[in-house]
Amino acid sequence: MRLANRVMNLTPSSTLAISAKAKALKKEGHDVIGLGVGEPDFNTPQYILDAANQAMQDGLTKYTPSGGIPELKKAIAKKFKKDNQLDYELDEIIITTGAKHALYTLFQVILNAGDEVIVPSPYWVSYPEQIKLAEGEPVFVHALEENDFKITPEQLEQSITNKTKALIINSPSNPTGMMYSKEELYALGEVCLKHNILIVSDEIYEKLIYTSDPHISIAQLSPELKAQTVVINGVSKSHAMTGWRIGYLAGPKGIVKAMTNHVSHATSNPTSIAQYAALRAYETDQDPTIEMRAIFKERLQTLYDLITTIPGITCRQPKGAFYLFPNVSGAIKQNGFQTVDAWVEALLEEVKVALVPGSGFGAPENVRLSYATSKEELVEAAQRIKHFVEKNQQ
Structure with a gap:
């Protein structure tokens, strides 16, 4: 066959x-x-393991809402407020089976056949494949090594066509480990606003920075950019929980609703026990x-x-x-x-x-x-x- x-x-x-x-x-x-x-x-830290065990003992092993348990959404909303100065309502957040699944589902709900997504190169290996699975077209923009593997607003402008739907920003980056500054993000954001392009901000390595440079989410730079951005994150890297498969996306309500409908037919919901473990990860003061x-x-x-x-x-x-x-x-x-x-x-x-x-x-x-x-x-x-x-x- x-x-x-x-x-x-x-x-x-x-x-x-x-x-x-x-x-x-x-x-x-x-x-x-x-x-x-x-x-x-x-x-994974012991207090998170204990929370997962307690969830099992308490019988929290059933289906959950497709978009994630409200308690975890609230904890993530608090995290966004504390770490990124961003305010999100619960219906602007979806919990997914890992950050990778958040990206996959996003492309499934925003792309039609032939829609283009700008992917700065070097890129994480799954970006172009997920775009292709949604019948979209990855458009690669080569970031120069001498510019620390970061694209410029001029490069972005030149790569935009009438089919461009979104731009991916990954900072800190996999595979390069490089970061965009506040000024660089703002300049890229202005181009996206000009052309009404969705910004997909993958911030999974947000907590792993080794210089005095602060992590900046492009969504926090202005209300206009927040409205034009979806932020992807998760507990895999920050809490050593790669196998637990808990990620999340925050962004416009329409996108989050469409993604929730999609996952209701794809996975039903993220694993209940892993959600309660992630809840403990975000509720504690331990870092x-x-x-x-x-x-x-x-x-x-x-x-x-x-x-x-x-x-x-x-x-x-x-x-x-x-x-x-x-x-x-x-x-x-x-x-x-x-x-x-x-x-x-x-x-x-x-x-x-x-x-x-x-x-x-x-x-x-x-x-x-x-x-x-x-x-x-x-x-x-x-x-x-x-x-x-x-x-x-x-």
Whole structure:
């Protein structure tokens, strides 16, 4: 039986593919260091685990409202007010099965066949595939490395057509770790307002910033921009809850209502127990990101210092998330490889270090390294990469 065109044209996730290969090699007994996965290497805090257990003991294991339990929506509204100076009503918030599902559902309800979504490149691997699944067209705008992988208002203006429906902004960014400033966001927002383009602001790494630069949500810059923006977030990165699959979106009531109707037929509702766990995450005064940020910041500096000493590798120092995105074009050329994908594959086979090729992010000269692993493994990984590059120099 022939499958639907929408899935025949999908590109598999490069991050999950490299992670699967690394796990397979580990099962065979190889000493593999995996720097491909995008999740904190911390367990979910105990007080959140306790809340989930209590929810089960209290029988809170039934269906919930499709858009999420009101208590969690209220807690998220308080979070937006406290962290972002944004006011949202409960019918302007939807709880979803992870932030990824919020994005997927959003594109399903706003895009018609042929509608265009502007995707700054480098981009998170799922953006273009989700757009294509909604029969939309991703339009890639190449952000220059010398501009810290951020697009300019001029680039945005030039990419707009009469089919443009939305712009994606991801700050801090996966895969680059870079952030837009308040002034840069405002300038992009002005272009979107001029052309009536929806702004999709993915802020999942909001809490993982390692400089004095504050996180800025484009929605908080003006009432006009708030009305033109949907904000995506979740507990995966901030509370080490990737497997719990709780994300959320805040934005215009019409979009939230349409998404709620859609998920009522897709998932019924997010997992009840995970919602009560997330409720505890937002109701407490405890902040697990304080410890995580300190550890990630130290790891970032360690890995950055080591990677930038390797011949043929250059790197912009990121400000947030937990990735380095070095340019390895020089090393690839020195080692006699034609593509970053071939170089990454050889690196995994020869010295057992798993990286994600930048081609999956729209950046064929780069690789993504996650430093969400121990400092000892990061040091060892950098040493192995350096050994591989120097050994294979031609």
